[in-house]
Amino acid sequence: SFLFCKMGIIITTTSQGCKHAFVDVSLSDLSIGLILLALSLMVLCTCLILIVKVLNSGLKGQVAAVIKKTINTDFPFPFAWLAGYLAILVGAGITFLVQSSSVFTSAITPLVGIGVISLERAYPLTLGSNIGTTTTAILAALASPGNTLQSSLQIALCHFFFNISGVLLWYPIPFTRLPIRLARGLGNITANYRWFAIFYLIFCFLLTPLAVFGLSLAGWPVLVGVGAPILLVLLVVLVMRVLQARCPQVLPKKLQTWDFLPLWMHSLQPWDGLVSLLTGSCCQLRRCHCSRCWEQDEDQEKLKKIPMKVLE
Incomplete structure (x- = not known):
């Protein structure tokens, strides 16, 4: 106090x-x-x-x-x-x-x-x-x-x-x-990609309200015409994500994962490389392509291959 x-x-x-x-x-x-x-x-x-x-x-x-x-x-x-x-x-x-x-x-x-x-x-x-x-x-x-x-x-x-x-x-x-x-x-994503927290705040609390406000000024038909397809796509993605996690066998084999999409559409790794390049701080962010981070990734892969009993 x-x-x-x-x-x-x-x-x-x-x-x-x-x-x-x-x-x-x-x-x-x-x-x-x-x-x-x-x-x-x-x-x-x-x-x-x-x-x-x-x-x-x-x-x-x-x-x-x-x-x-x-x-x-x-x-x-x-x-x-x-x-x-x-x-x-x-x-x-x-x-x-x-x-x-x-x-x-x-x-x-x-x-x-x-x-x-x-x-x-x-x-x-x-x-x-x-x-x-x-x-x-x-x-x-x-x-x-x-x-x-x-x-x-x-x-x-x-x-x-x-x-x-x-x-x-x-x-x-x-x-x-x-x-x-x-x-x-969201915490796990932010732990791997630190810039995602800033992006989340700007997108959810600034860009999205401004977009909805701007569309509402254009009239309800415009707001519904633009917002309804976006909500429909989000609903389809949510349903597929739940099915992929709970019962993937009901989906076609191609739809059981998101690998059929380009990498930048279902992974933050390409965006992480872009943010690292723009900020010039690749070693402070995860998943960059400098030699130091490649060595760290190789060390982690070696540790994964060691049996748990040996580590204990």
């Missing part, structure tokens, strides 16, 4: 100093806004990196073992299923105390990264955090004047029940806990 309080004071002081610093500068509001946006993102990233460093250095040894055992422990049979719902209540309660789901999720993310909290336990904690953050809107609605209390409370309750519906949709049935599998899959 003291750390976040000090960070808030520093950021507030910095913002006030920046505001006074731009008083006598002949810059437009847009330019000043972009400068402050860049500075705030820099401060935010620096704080997150420092939080990860502090947690990584402080939560080691017996401390990490105790926290890991406490948070990831399940109830004995037949009440093991209650542990996830208790984690939802804990996430909601802590978020209610700090009044910020961003602070809570930013705190548990590095704990997941260093292995203190499992991904299966971080998922209900995050869902609970989404519920706890609705209390801010409810408290603000209750503090509204009498003539706007009803409308404000309706909006706040819509926010609350929307998040409750998300929990009921994506958690009670184990099969529907797709975000866990998606997070693990």
Whole structure:
């Protein structure tokens, strides 16, 4: 709490100093806004990196073992299923105390990264955090004047029940806990191709919303005409991917794998070589074609050929 309080004071002081610093500068509001946006993102990233460093250095040894055992422990049979719902209540309660789901999720993310909290336990904690953050809107609605209390409370309750519906949709049935599998899959891809995380953020949170917004401005017929074929292709790919993983025998032999497509359409390796070439940092990325990385790949192949008993 003291750390976040000090960070808030520093950021507030910095913002006030920046505001006074731009008083006598002949810059437009847009330019000043972009400068402050860049500075705030820099401060935010620096704080997150420092939080990860502090947690990584402080939560080691017996401390990490105790926290890991406490948070990831399940109830004995037949009440093991209650542990996830208790984690939802804990996430909601802590978020209610700090009044910020961003602070809570930013705190548990590095704990997941260093292995203190499992991904299966971080998922209900995050869902609970989404519920706890609705209390801010409810408290603000209750503090509204009498003539706007009803409308404000309706909006706040819509926010609350929307998040409750998300929990009921994506958690009670184990099969529907797709975000866990998606997070693990995206994490494995990012571990091999570091640039994929940046591409994912830009594509999902910038390019796709801009494309949908632009098509919607052109009219619903254009949006449906362009979006429907894309959704159909994605649905076909998803169905084929499930069939290839679960029951490939129902598919023709050629469709049991994606090898019938060009390599750049079903593998990130060609794109990784392109990104490595453009950034000039091939040795920092995986699957490049320099002699050093070829030697590392050859060493890994040699280790795979050694029997497990010999390694033990």
